[in-house]
Amino acid sequence: MNAGSTLEIAVETSGETTIVTPKGEVDMARSPLLRKSIADVMKAKPKRVVLDLSGVPYMDSSGLATMVEALQNSRKNQIPLLLCSLTPRVRSILEIARLNTVFTLCDGRAQALNG
Amino acid sequence: MVQGPRARPAPSGLTVQSVFHEPEVHMQILSRPELLAPVRAMTNAMAARVGLNDIDACHLALALDEALTNIIRHGYDSDRNGRIWIEMGPLALTQGLRIEIKDRARSVNPDELQGRDLEDIRPGGLGMHLMRTLVDRFEHANRPDGGMQIVLEKSSTPASVSNAS
Numbered sequence: 191m192n193a194g195s196t197l198e199i200a201v202e203t204s205g206e207t208t209i210v211t212p213k214g215e216v217d218m219a220r221s222p223l224l225r226k227s228i229a230d231v232m233k234a235k236p237k238r239v240v241l242d243l244s245g246v247p248y249m250d251s252s253g254l255a256t257m258v259e260a261l262q263n264s265r266k267n268q269i270p271l272l273l274c275s276l277t278p279r280v281r282s283i284l285e286i287a288r289l290n291t292v293f294t295l296c297d298g299r300a301q302a303l304n305g
Numbered sequence: 306m307v308q309g310p311r312a313r314p315a316p317s318g319l320t321v322q323s324v325f326h327e328p329e330v331h332m333q334i335l336s337r338p339e340l341l342a343p344v345r346a347m348t349n350a351m352a353a354r355v356g357l358n359d360i361d362a363c364h365l366a367l368a369l370d371e372a373l374t375n376i377i378r379h380g381y382d383s384d385r386n387g388r389i390w391i392e393m394g395p396l397a398l399t400q401g402l403r404i405e406i407k408d409r410a411r412s413v414n415p416d417e418l419q420g421r422d423l424e425d426i427r428p429g430g431l432g433m434h435l436m437r438t439l440v441d442r443f444e445h446a447n448r449p450d451g452g453m454q455i456v457l458e459k460s461s462t463p464a465s466v467s468n469a470s
Binding site: 215217218219248250251252254255278279282283286287 | 338339341342345359360363364366367370371374377378431432434435438439
């Protein structure tokens with residue numbers, strides 16, 4: 191588990207899709223960075239955004255709030271947002287918050303890119 | 306010396322008394338968000354030690370995280386020099402972990418922190434719901450000398466027990 195003080199966020203493009211890949215735990219101290227990164231990506235108006243969560247072993251309510259904000263932003267701008275490769279821990283947190291039915295979830299990046 | 310289980314008096318205002326082992330960990334932290342990660346790491350390690358499975362450990366760590374976030378944000382108004390004390394110890398009667406949190410912050414009754422309706426999809430308002438849902442016991446009370454005390458307990462699910470054996 192990454193208990194370090196940083197959250198690394200990679201942004202890459204595949205065709206018309208922008209993929210955001212955070213690596214590290216998303217908590218109160220780190221969610222502002224993820225929020226800014228996603229907001230910057232949305233501003234560029236890509237055709238689709240994939241949030242690859244394979245490197246996120248943990249997320250608190252501020253992280254969930256960040257993703258809900260991203261979803262609202264994506265709906266407002268009509269940019270589909272897909273989440274992929276959730277770790278079992280993050281998936282369980284999403285389910286407890288009953289957000290698993292709100293987001294479009296994909297098993298892996300390939301499914302998200304082809305979906 | 307390893308101490309056996311003993312009944313500890315319930316903190317003032319708490320209604321349920323638990324029987325649990327002597328706390329094995331005592332920590333004091335400052336009210337700084339960047340300290341949440343090391344506290345989480347300790348919680349996960351302690352939870353694994355008492356036999357909680359990975360998901361249960363994560364849920365207990367998340368409940369503690371949300372409690373600390375409330376203390377930092379609402380109790381201490383994001384003042385970075387507030388004191389928070391955390392104790393952890395195994396439950397005696399079941400496989401599980403008990404965590405006590407104390408502060409000297411402005412008392413904020415968690416019941417008065419309005420969580421949102423889960424059907425109302427918007428950012429924020431999830432912390433209280435998570436804290437109550439993720440643990441088997443969640444209690445809070447004002448401390449006689451100021452501040453709040455919060456108790457969190459999480460026991461193993463049957464799957465945890467089988468995984469730990």
